Structures are given as C-alpha cells and as structure tokens.
Amino acid sequence: MTVPVIDIRGLGKVYAAGTEAEVAALKGVELRVMPGEFVAIMGASGSGKSTLMNVLGCLDADYTGEYRCDGVDVRRLDKEQLAKLRLDKIGFVFQSFNLLSRMDALHNVMMPLAYAGIAPEARRPMAEAALTAVGLASRMGHRPGELSGGQQQRIAIARALVNKPPMILADEPTGALDSKTGAEILALFEQLKRQGHTIVLITHDEHVAAHADRVCLMRDGVLTESEARHVA
Amino acid sequence: MWRDTFGIAVSSLRGNWLRSALTSLGVIIGIAAVIVMVSVGQGTQNEIEKMVSGLGANRLDINSGASRAGGVRFGGGSRMSLTQSDADAIRQQIPEVAYINASLRGGGQAVFAENNWATSWQGVEADYFAINDWQVASGSGFEDADFKSGNKVALIGETVRRELFGESEAIGESIRIGKTPLQVIGVLESKGQGGFGQDQDDIVLVPLETARRRMAGNIPIPGGVQSITLGVARAEDLPYVQEQVEVLLRQLHKIPPGGEDDFSVRNIAEIIATRTETTRIMSLLLGAVAAISLIVGGIGIMNIMLVSVTERIREIGLRMAVGAGPKQIQRQFLTEAMLISVGGGLIGIALGVGFSLLTEKIGALPVALNWKVISLAAVCSMATGLFFGIYPARKASQLDPIEALRHQG
Numbered sequence: 001m002t003v004p005v006i007d008i009r010g011l012g013k014v015y016a017a018g019t020e021a022e023v024a025a026l027k028g029v030e031l032r033v034m035p036g037e038f039v040a041i042m043g044a045s046g047s048g049k050s051t052l053m054n055v056l057g058c059l060d061a062d063y064t065g066e067y068r069c070d071g072v073d074v075r076r077l078d079k080e081q082l083a084k085l086r087l088d089k090i091g092f093v094f095q096s097f098n099l100l101s102r103m104d105a106l107h108n109v110m111m112p113l114a115y116a117g118i119a120p121e122a123r124r125p126m127a128e129a130a131l132t133a134v135g136l137a138s139r140m141g142h143r144p145g146e147l148s149g150g151q152q153q154r155i156a157i158a159r160a161l162v163n164k165p166p167m168i169l170a171d172e173p174t175g176a177l178d179s180k181t182g183a184e185i186l187a188l189f190e191q192l193k194r195q196g197h198t199i200v201l202i203t204h205d206e207h208v209a210a211h212a213d214r215v216c217l218m219r220d221g222v223l224t225e226s227e228a229r230h231v232a
Numbered sequence: 233m234w235r236d237t238f239g240i241a242v243s244s245l246r247g248n249w250l251r252s253a254l255t256s257l258g259v260i261i262g263i264a265a266v267i268v269m270v271s272v273g274q275g276t277q278n279e280i281e282k283m284v285s286g287l288g289a290n291r292l293d294i295n296s297g298a299s300r301a302g303g304v305r306f307g308g309g310s311r312m313s314l315t316q317s318d319a320d321a322i323r324q325q326i327p328e329v330a331y332i333n334a335s336l337r338g339g340g341q342a343v344f345a346e347n348n349w350a351t352s353w354q355g356v357e358a359d360y361f362a363i364n365d366w367q368v369a370s371g372s373g374f375e376d377a378d379f380k381s382g383n384k385v386a387l388i389g390e391t392v393r394r395e396l397f398g399e400s401e402a403i404g405e406s407i408r409i410g411k412t413p414l415q416v417i418g419v420l421e422s423k424g425q426g427g428f429g430q431d432q433d434d435i436v437l438v439p440l441e442t443a444r445r446r447m448a449g450n451i452p453i454p455g456g457v458q459s460i461t462l463g464v465a466r467a468e469d470l471p472y473v474q475e476q477v478e479v480l481l482r483q484l485h486k487i488p489p490g491g492e493d494d495f496s497v498r499n500i501a502e503i504i505a506t507r508t509e510t511t512r513i514m515s516l517l518l519g520a521v522a523a524i525s526l527i528v529g530g531i532g533i534m535n536i537m538l539v540s541v542t543e544r545i546r547e548i549g550l551r552m553a554v555g556a557g558p559k560q561i562q563r564q565f566l567t568e569a570m571l572i573s574v575g576g577g578l579i580g581i582a583l584g585v586g587f588s589l590l591t592e593k594i595g596a597l598p599v600a601l602n603w604k605v606i607s608l609a610a611v612c613s614m615a616t617g618l619f620f621g622i623y624p625a626r627k628a629s630q631l632d633p634i635e636a637l638r639h640q641g
Contacts, residue, residue: 054634057553059553059633059634060634079557079558080557080558080559083552083555083556083557083558083560084555084557086552086553086554086555087554087555087556088555091554092553092554094550094637098546098549098550098553098637100547100550102243102244102247103243111551111554112554112555114236115551115554115555115556115560116555120235120236159554163555
C-alpha cells in the first residue's frame with residue numbers, strides 16, 4: 001500500500017487560546033495527498049491558508065488532530081527533529097525566491113545538501129542535475145542579482161528538488177512574477193509533476209490553482225475539495 | 233559538516249570584510265598586550281634569576297659619590313671618595329665580610345697587531361673572582377705577585393678575545409690598552425649578556441695595582457678606588473653588614489651626623505626588588521589593557537554578531553526551512569564570532585611578538601618569548617570569541633523559521 005505524502009485528519013489550530021483574541025485558524029481539516037499528485041490549496045488571505053502551509057511544511061508542530069508527513073507523525077516534534085524532517089521530506093519554493101545573493105546559482109542549489117550530510121564532491125553533480133532539470137544549465141555561475149525573476153525562481157525550484165524530497169511545497173511561487181513568467185513557472189511544475197514529483201501549491205489565485213490536478217479551497221479554517229477541476 | 237560551517241562563515245565575513253576587520257581590532261590590541269605582558273614578565277623573571285645566580289644575592293656594591301633617590305643610582309663613582317684603606321678597614325672590622333674587592337675601571341682602545349677594539353678595563357683584587365663567581369676558561373689566573381707588584385698581565389673576556397685574536401691563540405700574546413702593554417695570561421669564561429643587557433664578556437681585567445700605576449691616570453686621592461664590592465657568607469647577614477659598612481665609612485670619611493654620604497651602598501636584593509616592582513606595575517598595566525581590550529573587543533564582536541543575526545534573519549529562516557537545525561545555526565554563528573576573534577588573535581600575536589622583539593632590541597626591557605606565551609594568547613582569543621559569540625548564536629538558533637521567513641528587510 002502506498003503511503004500518502006500528506007495525511008491529515010481532523011487538523012485544528014487555535015491561536016491565543018483562552019483569551020479574547022482566540023482565533024480558530026484551522027477547523028477539522030482533512031487532506032490526503034498521494035505521491036505524484038499536484039494539489040493546489042487555494043484561499044484568500046486570512047482563510048487559514050498560511051497556517052495550513054506552516055503545518056504542512058513541518059514548520060509548526062503545535063496543532064491538534066493528526067498529520068503524518070510521508071508516514072511520520074509530526075505533532076510535538078522538537079525543533080531539531082522538525083528540521084531533520086523538513087530536510088528529508090520537503091522542498092520549499094517561496095514567493096520571494098529567498099536566494100542568497102552572495103552565492104551563485106550552483107551554490108544556492110547546493111546549500112541544502114550540506115545539511116543533508118552529502119559529501120562535498122557529490123554535491124556539485126546533484127546541483128547541476130537539478131539546475132538542468134529546471135532549464136538553467138547555462139546559468140549556473142550567475143548570482144541571483146544577475147538573473148531575471150523567473151530564472152531566480154527556477155533556481156529556487158532546483159534547490160527544492162536537489163535533495164529529492166517526497167514533496168515540493170510552493171507558497172505563491174508566481175506571486176512576484178509577471179503573468180508570462182508565472183505561466184512558465186507553472187508549466188515547469190506541471191512538467192515536474194509528469195516526472196513523478198509530488199507538488200503542493202498554495203495560492204490565492206484561481207488561475208494558478210487551475211494548473212493543479214486537484215484544487216482544495218480554504219475558507220474560514222475549513223478545507224473543502226473544489227468542484228472545479230482542471231484537466232491538463 | 234565543519235568544513236561547510238567554516239566555508240559559510242568565511243564567505244559571510246568576506247562579504248563584510250571591513251566590518252569584520254574593525255571588529256577584530258579590540259582583540260588584536262588585547263592579544264598583543266597579552267603577549268607583551270607575559271613576555272616582559274617572563275623576561276624580567278629570567279633576568280632576576282640570572283642576576284641572582286650570576287652575581288649572587290650575598291653582595292654589596294659600594295660606589296664613590298652620593299646616593300640619591302632611595303639608594304638606587306647607577307653610574308656612581310664620578311667623584312672618587314673611596315680608598316683602598318676603606319676596603320681594608322671593612323675587611324678588618326666587619327668579620328661577616330667573606331670577600332672584598334676594590335676596583336678601578338676605565339675604557340680604552342685594546343690593540344693587538346692590526347686589530348683594535350674599544351673596550352673597558354677593570355683593575356681588580358683577588359676576591360673579585362669569588363664575588364663574581366667568575367673563572368678563567370683557559371690560561372691561568374692572576375697570582376699574588378701580580379697583585380703585589382702590579383705586573384703587566386691581563387685576563388680578557390671572550391668578546392675581546394674574539395675581536396682581537398679571532399681564531400688565533402691569545403694566551404701569551406701582548407696587547408696594548410692605551411699606552412700600557414699587557415700580556416694576556418688567560419681568557420675568562422663566557423658569561424654572555426648581563427642582567428641589564430650589557431655584554432659581560434667585553435672586558436679586560438688587570439690587577440688593581442697595575443691599573444693604579446699605569447692605567448687610571450691621575451687618581452685624585454691617595455689609594456683611591458671607584459668601587460668596593462663585598463660578599464658575605466650568609467645572605468641573612470647582608471642588612472647588618474650594610475648598616476655596619478655605612479656607619480664605618482661615615483666614620484672614616486668624617487661625615488657629620490645629618491651630612492650627606494659621599495658614597496652609596498647598593499644591595500643586589502634592593503636592585504632586584506626595584507626591578508621586580510617596576511615589572512610588576514608594567515605587567516599590571518599591560519594586563520589591565522589586555523583585559524579591557526579583550527572585553528571591549530568581545531562586546532564589539534557580540535554587537536556585530538547581533539547585527540549580523542538581524543540582517544540575516546531571512547537567511548536563517550531559509551536555512552532552517554531547508555533543514556538546518558537550531559544546533560547547526562548556532563554553530564554557524566559561533567564559528568563566525570570565533571573566526572573574527574581568532575583572526576584578530578593571530579594578528580595580535582604577530583603584533584605582540586613584533587613589539588616584544590622591538591622592546592628587546594632597543595633594550596628597554598628584557599623579554600622572553602616562548603610557545604607558552606603564544607598559546608596562552610591563542611586560548612585567550614578563542615575564549616573571547618566563544619564567550620561573546622554564544623549569546624548572538626543562541627539568539628539566531630532560537631528564531632522561529634516561520635517568523636524569520638516572513639521578516640521584511
């Protein structure tokens with residue numbers, strides 16, 4: 001039996017519990033993502049979308065209910081254990097790329113491999129392969145400042161891919177890009193999906209969400225499977 | 233893993249190299265001060281040991297001329313007031329005195345064949361060798377007859393031998409000092425550098441009588457000598473003997489009560505005490521400079537590391553998101569802090585060693601440099617980085633990755 005990459009049951013999260021400012025950000029969220037799926041989680045700001053993404057990304061282990069990330073129970077893990085889990089399971093792609101400006105593309109992509117304990121001489125070929133996979137084989141020696149937004153996001157995606165994590169978690173990956181470049185990035189995600197990568201994309205934009213196989217809608221802390229289904 | 237941590241630290245410090253360099257300035261100064269402090273302290277300690285072993289702590293030096301400023305005044309003897317009979321009186325009336333030697337000294341050009349060398353000569357008595365614990369290395373020493381009849385014989389120091397004779401045999405040759413021909417009968421064993429940095433081997437010894445008759449020129453008082461040195465058998469007698477000598481000499485020189493002495497008595501223990509005190513104060517001062525610099529430097533490092541943590545919040549958030557644990561983040565920032573302090577420490581060591589060598593070269597203070605001093609300095613610089621780097625590093629490691637990633641700026 002295949003283990004779901006994301007297996008969430010009855011997930012709840014309450015901020016400032018017991019005070020007047022108490023907010024229930026997540027209310028009984030259910031979500032299952034199987035390997036190879038491309039799922040979009042859509043929601044307006046304030047819908048609990050960011051809270052869900054923090055839990056999905058193993059950045060926040062303080063919730064109620066159950067979350068198994070690639071079979072591992074995340075709840076109550078300490079910071080070191082969460083870091084190890086993120087290292088093994090998740091590749092992050094951010095809206096603002098989050099590249100280190102003093103390093104070139106290759107070294108940005110190699111960065112997670114150091115934490116993964118990969119031998120220095122093995123890192124370069126892995127990073128080169130990842131950069132080639134996102135179509136940046138010719139830009140490896142460039143620093144982020146010398147590249148366009150789309151190219152920078154490709155570096156970030158290569159960085160997310162390099163350690164071959166079971167899941168890529170992309171938070172508004174096209175939010176800082178113009179629509180044409182954004183479309184190219186989304187096409188890249190679709191291509192990665194076809195190659196077997198599991199992708200969870202978080203966005204407020206339904207056009208972006210439409211690229212996924214499956215769209216889940218977040219509203220007032222409740223997640224519902226959307227009827228709208230895009231067929232690629 | 234360490235290689236990566238180190239690599240990241242180097243690259244991030246290089247990105248702000250001027251800031252890093254300025255930050256390490258405090259450590260540079262502090263460590264340089266540590267090196268100078270310890271090497272001077274050690275050097276003085278060695279010097280004192282050499283003085284004690286070379287000169288013996290059981291001796292008194294009596295010089296012509298008044299003593300001022302607490303009894304420590306070098307270069308006395310400009311106005312001759314001591315005589316041979318003072319020495320004889322001390323020998324006879326103070327039984328605790330084991331050895332006594334009256335000296336005349338001067339400078340002159342020593343000439344042998346075509347070589348000549350500016351040196352100093354000293355006319356000495358038989359006890360000179362016992363008081364100074366000095367032996368003849370080759371040839372023979374003075375005999376009674378040499379002292380009595382003022383024979384024109386000389387013992388030369390190793391430096392004089394080297395300068396005048398080089399490789400050839402010195403003993404039996406005749407040298408000239410000024411107009412006085414002297415036969416070299418022996419070479420003194422090498423004593424090396426003295427406690428005050430002077431070359432003790434740059435000397436020609438002659439019998440006192442010879443010096444008086446032929447070399448000292450016009451002696452203003454009959455039987456006059458420049459200095460009298462005496463040795464006691466037991467060190468504990470020294471204060472008593474010193475007192476007795478002063479009383480006796482005032483009596484012999486007919487100095488009225490309250491009148492100023494026309495001689496000065498120096499006790500090697502006093503000189504050592506003065507030197508020790510000087511060095512102690514110097515060390516204390518340098519120690520304070522070192523401590524303050526290291527603390528200020530350390531605070532500087534802490535400050536810059538806190539700035540660096542704030543500047544790099546997003547980077548920290550990113551590193552945490554891709555899988556760096558709190559321990560790795562802490563290690564990262566601690567490594568950077570230590571790199572600044574150890575880098576500063578290395579420069580400080582170089583500067584400190586340079587200063588110490590300079591101090592030695594200009595002869596201001598004796599220094600002793602060794603690996604102990606340098607490793608102490610290295611440990612100090614590492615400790616500074618560790619102590620002041622731990623707080624910023626902990627602060628970085630305790631950041632919440634969610635907050636850190638969201639941080640603007």
